[in-house]
Amino acid sequence: MANITDVARAAGVSISTVSYALSGKRPIAAETRGRIDQAVLDLGYRPNAGARMLAGSRTNIFALTAPMHEDTHPPALMAFVLSVVTAARSFDYDVLLLTEGEATSGLRRVASSSLVDGIIVLDVTTDDERVDVLRELALPTALIGVPSDTAGLTCVDLDFEAAARLAVSSLVEQGHTAIGLMGHADQLYNRGSNYAPRFRDAFLAAGAAAGISTAFHTTEASREGVEVSLDNLAAELPGMTAVVLNCNENVHGILLEVLRARDVAVPAKLSIISACSSFSTDHFLPPLDVIPLPSLVSGRRAVELVIEQLAGTHDPHVELIAPTYERKGSTAAPPRD
Amino acid sequence: MANITDVARAAGVSISTVSYALSGKRPIAAETRGRIDQAVLDLGYRPNAGARMLAGSRTNIFALTAPMHEDTHPPALMAFVLSVVTAARSFDYDVLLLTEGEATSGLRRVASSSLVDGIIVLDVTTDDERVDVLRELALPTALIGVPSDTAGLTCVDLDFEAAARLAVSSLVEQGHTAIGLMGHADQLYNRGSNYAPRFRDAFLAAGAAAGISTAFHTTEASREGVEVSLDNLAAELPGMTAVVLNCNENVHGILLEVLRARDVAVPAKLSIISACSSFSTDHFLPPLDVIPLPSLVSGRRAVELVIEQLAGTHDPHVELIAPTYERKGSTAAPPRD
DNA sequence: CTGAAAGCGCTTACAG
């Protein structure tokens, strides 16, 4: 493989000129630059990554810690991973994947061996064990998700509270006064997820503020679980005309199935909104109004926040992404009885 | 951050002795080694990754190219990714993730900058554009999946043909003589997937060899799609008493739903086998007999194959993993009419 | 606008 000396020789310049020409860190005469570019092309030269890391102060690699626990929805995690990788590449950064098995030790390892310039953290829980390590490492870091103590950390996430309010207000505007919330499985609310309870609490608060009736139930991802959850909501909320879903994709499908079996037309009899969903709701029958979980935006923003830290001054802060509402036709005015 | 010179000074030895002590590449006096280990511990020393890459001939990084196209089942891809990362880590290798957007250019880039020691390739299609690049790069490589031309390549995959035969024989043994195959969506059979047609063809061949009736239909992942597929199979196969599923998780759930709605008891009226599935079938009602897609085994084996190439002599070859059958109670003898 | 040279932190022959 050609190295910088080969290029310098071929272009008839010194290696420092080659280096500067490639980095753009000092002006190069057009004619010189032309000869260098040609030599690079001819030789298929690409700077050696290790030499660059050692000589420069950058590795051009980010670590992405993407744990996968029981509650993790794999497609959602995948969407975030791909979004982070794509965003990182657009800044000429590669992404090294760290998994659950090596969560904290992996972070220490890549940091202390100077393998990475920054860290992006996925699937953050309330009392995430990685958070303390991150503070101690003091590398540029962005978390996608919000732990309970955000001191000194930079976080980005969907504004789940605003999403809940948006779901409620959009239904209230259409005239609904009794709205149920089908939540995730039970354990998600106990095992340190931050977004599920955040959404639930804001949902209930928004309902109260609007003066309407609301109810919440966790939901197991099975036919029976969905029926139980739905029946519980209906029992607590006799006049329920709308359901907000903050749960996984399977539950969506099962619910629509159950409603069809029971001859409950959507949206004629029941309006449905899918909230904070990482998947498309277009394939459902009917397609569901959705407040998307913006994996693309979050991933890109997380990368940008790390780049900003790398660039210099940047104050740690929490950045919440405003929710958006996509109308697909699964909500309507409540039926008049 | 402490470097090797700091450790050498603290231990009262030369830096080469420190290096050899850590790599184990030459014998070190027990007492000397003790002083070095202590110094490493005291200083929290970890070798600089860039320096190692530059001085040594290894980077201890693998590239994992994991494209995500329309047909990709995200949970399956994620399972393979995690399995590869976990296996790589067990050999002290980190994994750099390359995505669809940069499939071939990314491979060239990481190879020519000497960023990685080897490449692991996921989701291989029949005429995968990455394959030619891999041949040209001549880096240690393992593909999970089998392209049409495997010359010079090392591949590992489930033996889909054997899996199809296993599904058929296990049903035939129970007395079934008319077995339907619900396949993936149409496009998967046209767009260069290798495993879907491989399974289908072996299934039909095994049926013919056993002297029983078989039929195959592609399946769209919707209630309607599943009903159409099921009805087509039943129409072609009047006495159908068993169905083999080689399709995604949603279709499994929908099919069981449809059968329940039609009062077709599983396995009393219809036996079901889930074949080459990347997901657990335990949560279905009933849990389904399954021939698993062994993501754990494939991922680990792919890593081992790259390590072997790194270690020295290794002839390119295709390695097929024998399928296994997990009985869950969704098959039985056909009903006697 | 360009070059000569130090130095990044390791690994590994070469020597003893």
Add this chain to the structure above:
DNA sequence: CTGAAAGCGCTTACAG
């Protein structure tokens, strides 16, 4: 069993 030193291929002050 251990050490002195070359060298990996860059980046970046220092000089002109």
